[in-house]
Every structure is written in structure tokens, then in C-alpha cells.
Amino acid sequence: MKLMKSLRAIPFRQYISAFLFLLLLVSIAFATRWFQGRKMLFEILWDPIPVQLFYPGDRIESLALKNGKLALWDPYRGFGSRLIMPTAITLAHPLKLIAFLWGTDNGFEFMLLLRLVLAGFFSYILARGIGLSHLAGMVSAISYAFCGFFRQFHNFQDLNVEMFYPLALLFLIRLFQELKFFDLICCIWSGYFLITGGHPEPFYYFPGMIIVSGTYYTIEQLLCKTNKPKQIIFPRMFFIIFLILFFHMVHFIVEPGLEVFLRGWTYHPEGLGKLNFDIQHIIALFTPLFDFWLQSPRGIREQFIQFTAIPSYLGFFPGLLALYSIFNLRQSRGTLTFFWVFTIIMLGLLFGIPGFSWFLSLPFVNRLQNFRYFQSVLALLVSVLAGFGLDQLRKNTNLRNFLMLLSVLTLWLIFHLLRFSNYLLQNPRFLVAGALIIFSIALLFIIYFLRRASSGIRLAGALFFLVSAELFFYFIFVSPLYGLQAFQPEKPKFLERVNLDFHLYRLYSPDQDILPPDTASIWKLRDIRERGPLVPKEYYRMVSGLNGWKTEQDAVDAFLQNGRFYLPFEMDRIPDPAQDMLFGYLLTKHRLGTKSLLEKFQAGILFSPGPRYLSKAKYTVVNKSRDALLLHPPSRLKCSEKILNGNLLFEIGIMPAQGPQSDGAEFLLLGQTGSGARLLFYRFLPYSEAVKSGWKEYRLNLREQAMLELATLPGPRGNLAQDFALFGSMELGVADSPEYQLLDDSGPFLYQRISRVPRFFLSRNVEWVESQEKSLELIRQGKFSREKIFLSGKNPGLIPAQNSIEPSLGDEIYLQKDETDLVELELKLKEPAWLIMTDSYLSGWQAFLDGEEKRIYPANYYFRAVWIPSGAHRLKFLYHPLSFRIGFFKSIGFLIVGLVLTGLLIIRRIKTADGSGKFSA
Structure with missing residues (x-):
């Protein structure tokens, strides 16, 4: 199929009609939630991370931007963590900026809606750009915007990436076909917005798209023999290498991202990088009706079951049209073949077909893998193939093949309906959905057997309606796995019953339901837990040392236990001196306290010689x-x-x-x-x-x-x-003891440690250790406490006048400013001392004492210490990482170059009416 010479040849009214139709469908889909007073922002189908990790950081960034500042540090997560991952990296993304500046949940809802619309609209442009008709482009747009991947992960920041995949793929195809300057500029801009999506995915998937498209069209040009081999191969190889290097260098997240990744810890159980879907789950690509009852892939360890969710559905009718397009491979001009080759590669990766899984073992990919990422690329390819199939059907060609394919898929679907009939009969909604699919298939058979000359056109029109209806209703009626609004943050009730100075003290809740990790920042509370796929490596080592974990697998098991996805502080294992250092307030709850006993009971027999029924659920x-x-x-x-x-x-x-x-x-x-x-x-x-x-x-x-x-x-x-x-819950809470004072028991049990430690205190009893590893060993030995501070490094000869942990009479500390990236203190010391700040010691922080920069020493492995002479002083901590500064100015440079190149393109288009002019080899 011949590529169109220019996207300008498409009537403008068709662009408008496609965009408005998508906007209408997506708005109605969202309205089904809004009318019930709910928000899709908090509707979690698979993973609570969007709400519990990204959303709180987005709220911090939004407030900072509205105040004219840029937040790079989250002071509320853990003991302070880099906000550049995962929130600030999306600052260059236009839709995220809209939500940040809007500043309310409505802004984020609008962003979700608009990026689904744009994902479909860009897919429409891709379909039209490769020569498909308006109706086929609409089918491609609907199939991509309403695919199951977007339904399951609509509130993930991944969609900032997937939204631009269609444009990036279109201009890659055009560039490697004809090597036009216009396509290069468009490819650079679309790729730039892919990278700014704030996700590691495009760093290895987008190069894959570049390599596949570049290699395919190089081979195609060689087979056509239109030019000499050198003229074909060299420029395309240059652009493959140039684009890969370019997109890995231009965005400001590269340097901070590498810093976070290389100095971070992420859970990675052995074998996770090689996960794939069982081939029996291929039915789930066509319909989500059987998602709940298909067996888990064979040979998967129990801890991996939560990662083997059913593949996101593509839809029965889009799948039918995509498969039908294969009958037109011989008549196609190469573009259809390219999409089929790319689709087979994605299917091979998704289902672990031998010969394809080598990709998962590549460096970085095997650490950052999440094989659900393949699904969005696969959905895009299938949506375009569905457009090819619809155009082929309109031409009344190979209608018998269409009938044969429809019959086979119908029998396959009926087999599964019968196989799971008992489940369907108990779930009326799924039963009705299955019946509607069968009725729709019957409608197609009726249209075909009318035997009119326009049967293909009628079938195409019917399929356009069925594709729209099927995916639209799937989008609305598929239920969230965790229940409606299960993870919408609610203001903790204990805030109304305790006067907590959130600037000076931190919280710890062993119950992730009363206070989910990372959501404390919404109410400006400091929670020492840190949830996320990537945490600072120093934080991981400190928690491991405190809990006495011997191996990384111990940490992984604790991280994944009961779906918590954070590193817990196991109170029964942490020495009391360390608890005094760490905890300001300790929260437990009636039902979900510090330790669950449900799994600790073993079945026995009482008053009866026969066995009795026992179940844990x-x-x-x-x-x-x-x-x-x-x-x-x-x-x-x-x-x-x-x-x-x-x-x-x-x-x-x-x-x-x-x-x-x-x-x-x-x-x-x-x-x-x-x-x-x-x-x-x-x-x-x-x-x-x-x-x-x-x-x-x-x-x-x-x-x-x-x-x-x-x-x-x-x-x-x-x-x-x-x-x-x-017997429900069975939770063992904190015992009454001299260390804790019970503040309230009307809701959650709220305890306060008697000897709580503020974020800032003075110490004159320090001991120097030669390295951080030695300091970490002291933590493992249970010597982590407030009584003696261990400083890592070489002693600079700063010795306090007295060896005491108690402040001298007249010592005063006043907190003047406490912002995301800035903390200012006023100090009045009678004698010199070390200012200990229980915020994380991570690179990028600078300390200024009365305007003069001072060195920050690691205290007790993970915290900060600064030497303060006697007298009155002002101490300022500023977060200004070098990695971000390098990336920022580099990105500004790219934007300037990009704008200049775009200006040159406009001038050139004005001078050359036909817009031609290829790069020379």
C-alpha cells in the first residue's frame, strides 16, 4: 500500500470529525463514573502505585509550581527521597503541566481523559499517514484508545509514553522510506515527548522500534533495487544510530535517572525478568470475559502470581479484522508486511516464544522489565492491522476467507463459553456480554449471506459499529480488581485527635490500610516507609540491617508479602535503641496491627475424633x-x-x-x-x-x-x-509498656513513644568510623541509637568541648523554613556541637552555615551531621543536584536546536512548493 505524500492531503474536516468522535466516546465513558460521584483517577484495576506513589508526588509538584518553584525533593517519603523520580521527570510533558498548574483532582482527571483521546487521535493520524481510509483510521483510533491496556492502566504515567507511540512510529516509517527532512524533525519531536513521558519504558522499547523499522525498510529498499546498496544502507544506518543516541542524551532526566537507578534498589526476584504469559491466555487478547478464570501460567513460583495478570484485551472484532488483513499480504506494498512482522515480534516477547525471549536478558531490560509494557505496543500494531482489514473488506475481496476466519473464531469463542459456563451462569454481567458477542457475530453472518454486491461495504460498516460498541462497553463495565475507589486517599481519622508537629516528627504505621505508604505527604505528614519500585540503596541497606535480613531475598520476600510493596520495619526485630532513634509516633489499628497471627495457627482437633473443616480466606x-x-x-x-x-x-x-x-x-x-x-x-x-x-x-x-x-x-x-x-483479623498490637503511651483507642490504636526523637538535635558524643560499610555493620550489631552518633569519614579534628548527648544550658534550635528543597535553622549554642538531622544523606544536598558552604557528614549511616561552632548561626540545607543541572541545561539546548531546525523546515517548505528534497547519501 503506497504511503501518502503528505498528511496535508487529508481533508481537515476528517481530522476534526475523528477527534470529536473520540472525545465524545471517552467523555461518555468518564461520565459513567462522574455521575456516580467517583473519579477514574482512583479506580485501580491492577496496581495501586499510581495513587499511592505518583499521585502524592504530583500533588507536591503541583503546589510548588503554583508557588513559582520547582520541587525536586519529597520530604515526606521515607526520610526524604528524590522527587525527580518519578514525578519531576514529567515536567516537560505538556499534559502533565496542565494537571500541575490546574492543581486539583479535576485537572488530573482531565489529563487522563485528554491523553486517551490523543492516543486514539494519533493512531488515526498513523493509519491515514500509511494510506488507510477515513473509516479504517477511525477503527484504528478506537481500537487503540479503548484497548484493555489503557483500561487497566489508564491512571499510570505510562500513558504519557504510549500516547506518542503512533506518531513516533509513523514518522520512523516515513523517514526510513524516503529520508525526508520533514519526517526527521517530526520524528525527533514525537520521540522527545516519548522520553518526557516519565517512564523507563521508552529508553529500551523506542530504540527497538527504531531498529525494527530501520532494518525492515533498509531490506525493502535493497530488494526494490532503486539505488545502489551503499546509498540505501549508509544513511539509514546513520539515522538508526543517531536517533538512538539522540533520544538517550537530549532529555534532562537521563543524568538524574541514571543516578537514581545506579544508586537505587529495586525488588528483582530471580526469574522475574523471564516471565511471560502462557499461550493458553491468548483468548484474553480477544475478550476479557474469561480473565478471572484462566489458570496461572505453569511453572510460576507463588510469589510471581501477582505479576502474571491476564494480557490486556484487544477486542474480538478488532482481532478479527487484524487477522483478516493477512490474506492481503501478497497485494500489499510492504507496509502491511512491516506491521505483521512487528506484531509477531511483540507476540513472541509477550508469550515467551523461543527465539524472542533473548531480548529480556539484555542489560537494564532484565532489571527494569515488566512484560505488560509489550501489550501497549502490541495493541497499537493490532489496531493498525484492523484498519488494513477493514479497508480490504470494503473492497469485497476474499469474503470467503473472512467467513472462514469468522467461523473459526466463533467456534473457539463458543468452546470457551461452554468451558466456563458454570462461572458465567453465576455472573450475569459476563453472561450478557458473552451473549451480545454471539448475537453480534450472528449479525455478521446474516449480512454476509444476503449476497449483495455491497456485502463487503455493509460488513465494514457493521464492524465499525461493533468495534466501537464492544470496546466502549468493555471500558465501562470491566470491574476494578480491588473494588471501586479502593485506593482513594482519605484523611486519617487520627489527625483529628492528636496534635502532631509534622515538621519535627515522623510517623510509622505497620498497617498500610490506615495510612498507605507515601500518601502521608497529602496531609504533610512524614512517613518513614518508602513505597515504590525503586528506593535509595542506602535506605534499603539500613532497613535490611535493622531488620537483620541476611540476604537480598529476605528483603524481596518482605517487600512482596501480602502485596505491601514496601520495605517494612519489623518491630519485633529492631533493637530498642534503634527504635528510640527512628520512631516519633507509632500507629496501630484494631484489625490490622503490627503483626498478623492468621498464618500462625495450625489445625488440631477438639472434642471430636474426626477432622473438621478449616479455611483461611x-x-x-x-x-x-x-x-x-x-x-x-x-x-x-x-x-x-x-x-x-x-x-x-x-x-x-x-x-x-x-x-x-x-x-x-x-x-x-x-x-x-x-x-x-x-x-x-x-x-x-x-x-x-x-x-x-x-x-x-x-x-x-x-x-x-x-x-x-x-x-x-x-x-x-x-x-x-x-x-x-x-475468627477475623487476629492482629497482635503493641503491648502496654513504659516505652509507649496510649493516646487514643477510639479508632486506630495511637501510641506515642515516650523518648521520641525530633528531626533536629545536637550531639557531643560522636565516634568516627572509617567508612559507610563500617557504619552499616554497627547498625547490624544493634548499636544504632541516639546515645552515640557514628560519623563516617576521616575525623577533621572537630572535638566538642564536652562529651555528652544532652544539650548545654542555653542551646536553642529554631526551624525557620521547611520546604521541599530548602530547610533553614537558627541555632544558638553555648558550646560547639554536631547538628544531627534525621533526613536522608543523599547526594545533591548542600549545607551553608552563615552563607559559607560546610561539609555534610553521614551520621548513623543514613542521616546528616554538620559541625556547628558556639554562638548564634543560621544553617541552610539546599537540594540542588548536579545531575539535574547538567540535564536541565542540556535539555534547554535541545529545545533551542529543535526550534531552530523547525524554523529552517518552515522556511524550506515556503521556498520549495512541492516540499521535496531528500538527504543525500
Whole structure:
């Protein structure tokens, strides 16, 4: 199919109609949420990271920009973390700037809507640019904008990348076909916006697109023999190398990104880089109807199951049209063949077909891999192939092949409908969706058998409608995996009951539900946890040392446990001196406290010689779900872990099998010390009360109970077949002790450490160690505390006048400014001392004492220390990393060069009416 000479040949009204049609469809899809008072920004289908990691950082950046500043540091995550990853890297992205300057959730919602529209519109331009008709371009646009990848990850920043893939691919094709200056400039700009999308994905996928397109069209030109081989190969090889190097150098994120990556830790279990979808899941590319019931890929370790989500659907009818296009390969002019070759490569990577998986073992790719990234590129290619198929159908060619293909896919679909019929019958929404697909297929058969001369045109029109309807309804009705609005941040209730000076103290919550990691910044709270795919390597080492993890696998297991995706501070393993240093406030909750005991119970037998039913799962009682143990009375469970003391927070409930004999169950907790045992808790829960009030919540103060046992008995009627007993939550909270003061127990249990440590304090008792590794070893030995500060490096001879951790009389510290990238203190010291700041010691921070730069020393491995002489001083900490400055000025230089080249292009277009003029070899 011949490439069009100019995109200007397309009537402007067709551009407008395509954009407005997409805007209408996407707006209606969003309106289905808005009318219900919900936001798609918080609707999570697969991964909570967009809300719990990116959204809080975006809020910080938005506030800073509205105040005329640029935030590069997030002071609320961990002990302070670089905001350049992952938020500030999107500053050069136009749509993100709109959301930043808008500053509210509505701005982010508008950005989501607009980038879906633009993703489809750019796909339309791609389809028209390679010669497809207006209707085929519309099919391509709808197929890409409403594909399952965008539905599942619509609030990810990935879409800032995928949105520009169509334009980048179009101008790559045009450049390698005809080597025009116009296409080079457009390729540079579209690629630049790909890189500014704020995601590592284009750094290795976009070069892949350059290599595939450049290699294919070089071979095509050689086969056509239009020029000498040198004239064909050399300029195209030059542009392949030039574009790859160019896009890896021009954007300001390259240097900061490399710094973060090389000095960061990301979870990477052995084998993660080689994950792929099982070939049986190929049905999920056509429809999401069977997503919930397909088996996980064979041979996958349990910890990887959460990474093997079903591939994002492409749609039955777009898939049908894409497959139909293969019958026109012989008549095509090469572009169709290119898209099929590229599609086969993407399918090979996605499903791990032998011969393709080598790509996943390449450097950086095997560390940054996430094989869902392939799905967006695959969706784009299939959407274009669907456009080819529609144009072919309109010409009334190979209609018998179309009928044959439709019949085969229909039988395949019916096979799966029958295979999962039991599940579909229990899920009316899925059953109706399956019935609608079958009805739509029947409509196509009817149109075909009318046997009119215009059957192909009628089929094309019907398929355009079916593609739009199918993907639109999938987009609306596919349910979020975690429930509606499951991760929308809510203001913590404890803020209303405690006066917390968020400038001076930090929070730690072992419960990610009461305070999800990284969301504390929304309320300007400092949470020492840091969630994300990439955390500072020093932070990882410190947490590992405190928790006593011996290997990286221990950290990975803790990181992935219960889907937490952050490195926890395990309170029962951290030495008390380190806790004094780290924690200002400690939050626990009734149901989700510091340690879950659900997995610590082992099945036993009580009052009965036969085995009883036991299950550990999530159960719902009176519309409230809990993780719980379900026991068939009579039964007995023993906790495998010794419990010295603590607050046991638990609930009881009934899962009744309704009938005349349903009367309830008896619940018992037994404590065993030595050879004796005593009854700690007894409660009979009647069936009538259980179905009315649901879960019953209780708290026990356990002291020196070596073992804990749960027991259940049937109700007074002794019916063993009717009622099931539920022990819900079973969380062990912080025990009452001299170290903690209970502030509130009306909602979450809120504790305050008696000896809490502020962010800034003075120390005159320091010990020098020769290296950071030695300091880390002291942390592993449990010597990390406030009493003695370990400074890393060579002693410069600064010795305090007294060797004491207590401040001298008259020592004063005043916090004057506390901003994202700036902290200012006023100090009045009677004697010289070290100012210890429990913010992270990372590169890019500078300290200025009375205007003179001073060295920052690492204190206790991860914190900061600055020597302060006696007297009154002003100390300023400023975050101004060299990597960002280099990247920023380099990016400014590119923008200037890009604008100059664009200006030259405009002048040249004016001088040459036909717009021709190729690069010479």
C-alpha cells in the first residue's frame, strides 16, 4: 500500500470529525463514573502505585509550581527521597503541566481523559499517514484508545509514553522510506515527548522500534533495487544510530535517572525478568470475559502470581479484522508486511516464544522489565492491522476467507463459553456480554449471506459499529480488581485527635490500610516507609540491617508479602535503641496491627475424633469483609508462635448455612503457660445476633502467654452441619509498656513513644568510623541509637568541648523554613556541637552555615551531621543536584536546536512548493 505524500492531503474536516468522535466516546465513558460521584483517577484495576506513589508526588509538584518553584525533593517519603523520580521527570510533558498548574483532582482527571483521546487521535493520524481510509483510521483510533491496556492502566504515567507511540512510529516509517527532512524533525519531536513521558519504558522499547523499522525498510529498499546498496544502507544506518543516541542524551532526566537507578534498589526476584504469559491466555487478547478464570501460567513460583495478570484485551472484532488483513499480504506494498512482522515480534516477547525471549536478558531490560509494557505496543500494531482489514473488506475481496476466519473464531469463542459456563451462569454481567458477542457475530453472518454486491461495504460498516460498541462497553463495565475507589486517599481519622508537629516528627504505621505508604505527604505528614519500585540503596541497606535480613531475598520476600510493596520495619526485630532513634509516633489499628497471627495457627482437633473443616480466606459478614479463619465446630487451632505479651485485636462472626437448626457457635481463647492453661475468652454468639450485627470486635491484653489456642463449639442444639465460626483479623498490637503511651483507642490504636526523637538535635558524643560499610555493620550489631552518633569519614579534628548527648544550658534550635528543597535553622549554642538531622544523606544536598558552604557528614549511616561552632548561626540545607543541572541545561539546548531546525523546515517548505528534497547519501 503506497504511503501518502503528505498528511496535508487529508481533508481537515476528517481530522476534526475523528477527534470529536473520540472525545465524545471517552467523555461518555468518564461520565459513567462522574455521575456516580467517583473519579477514574482512583479506580485501580491492577496496581495501586499510581495513587499511592505518583499521585502524592504530583500533588507536591503541583503546589510548588503554583508557588513559582520547582520541587525536586519529597520530604515526606521515607526520610526524604528524590522527587525527580518519578514525578519531576514529567515536567516537560505538556499534559502533565496542565494537571500541575490546574492543581486539583479535576485537572488530573482531565489529563487522563485528554491523553486517551490523543492516543486514539494519533493512531488515526498513523493509519491515514500509511494510506488507510477515513473509516479504517477511525477503527484504528478506537481500537487503540479503548484497548484493555489503557483500561487497566489508564491512571499510570505510562500513558504519557504510549500516547506518542503512533506518531513516533509513523514518522520512523516515513523517514526510513524516503529520508525526508520533514519526517526527521517530526520524528525527533514525537520521540522527545516519548522520553518526557516519565517512564523507563521508552529508553529500551523506542530504540527497538527504531531498529525494527530501520532494518525492515533498509531490506525493502535493497530488494526494490532503486539505488545502489551503499546509498540505501549508509544513511539509514546513520539515522538508526543517531536517533538512538539522540533520544538517550537530549532529555534532562537521563543524568538524574541514571543516578537514581545506579544508586537505587529495586525488588528483582530471580526469574522475574523471564516471565511471560502462557499461550493458553491468548483468548484474553480477544475478550476479557474469561480473565478471572484462566489458570496461572505453569511453572510460576507463588510469589510471581501477582505479576502474571491476564494480557490486556484487544477486542474480538478488532482481532478479527487484524487477522483478516493477512490474506492481503501478497497485494500489499510492504507496509502491511512491516506491521505483521512487528506484531509477531511483540507476540513472541509477550508469550515467551523461543527465539524472542533473548531480548529480556539484555542489560537494564532484565532489571527494569515488566512484560505488560509489550501489550501497549502490541495493541497499537493490532489496531493498525484492523484498519488494513477493514479497508480490504470494503473492497469485497476474499469474503470467503473472512467467513472462514469468522467461523473459526466463533467456534473457539463458543468452546470457551461452554468451558466456563458454570462461572458465567453465576455472573450475569459476563453472561450478557458473552451473549451480545454471539448475537453480534450472528449479525455478521446474516449480512454476509444476503449476497449483495455491497456485502463487503455493509460488513465494514457493521464492524465499525461493533468495534466501537464492544470496546466502549468493555471500558465501562470491566470491574476494578480491588473494588471501586479502593485506593482513594482519605484523611486519617487520627489527625483529628492528636496534635502532631509534622515538621519535627515522623510517623510509622505497620498497617498500610490506615495510612498507605507515601500518601502521608497529602496531609504533610512524614512517613518513614518508602513505597515504590525503586528506593535509595542506602535506605534499603539500613532497613535490611535493622531488620537483620541476611540476604537480598529476605528483603524481596518482605517487600512482596501480602502485596505491601514496601520495605517494612519489623518491630519485633529492631533493637530498642534503634527504635528510640527512628520512631516519633507509632500507629496501630484494631484489625490490622503490627503483626498478623492468621498464618500462625495450625489445625488440631477438639472434642471430636474426626477432622473438621478449616479455611483461611477473606469472608464477608453483613457487608463487611475480613481476612479470617473459618472453623467447623468443634475444632481447635494452636498458634505456632510464642507470644510474650501484647494487645490481641480480633473479631468473631458466623457464616451460617441457613436452616431451622442454625443457632450459633461458642468461641474460646485459651492461654498456655508452662504445663498449665487457662481460659482467656469465652463468648456464645447466637445466630440471630450474628446476622443482625455482623462482626463482633474484642481486645485482650495478653501477658506472658507462651502459647495461644483458638477453639469453637457448636451451639446448644449441637448441630454440626449448620454454623461455621469465624475468627477475623487476629492482629497482635503493641503491648502496654513504659516505652509507649496510649493516646487514643477510639479508632486506630495511637501510641506515642515516650523518648521520641525530633528531626533536629545536637550531639557531643560522636565516634568516627572509617567508612559507610563500617557504619552499616554497627547498625547490624544493634548499636544504632541516639546515645552515640557514628560519623563516617576521616575525623577533621572537630572535638566538642564536652562529651555528652544532652544539650548545654542555653542551646536553642529554631526551624525557620521547611520546604521541599530548602530547610533553614537558627541555632544558638553555648558550646560547639554536631547538628544531627534525621533526613536522608543523599547526594545533591548542600549545607551553608552563615552563607559559607560546610561539609555534610553521614551520621548513623543514613542521616546528616554538620559541625556547628558556639554562638548564634543560621544553617541552610539546599537540594540542588548536579545531575539535574547538567540535564536541565542540556535539555534547554535541545529545545533551542529543535526550534531552530523547525524554523529552517518552515522556511524550506515556503521556498520549495512541492516540499521535496531528500538527504543525500
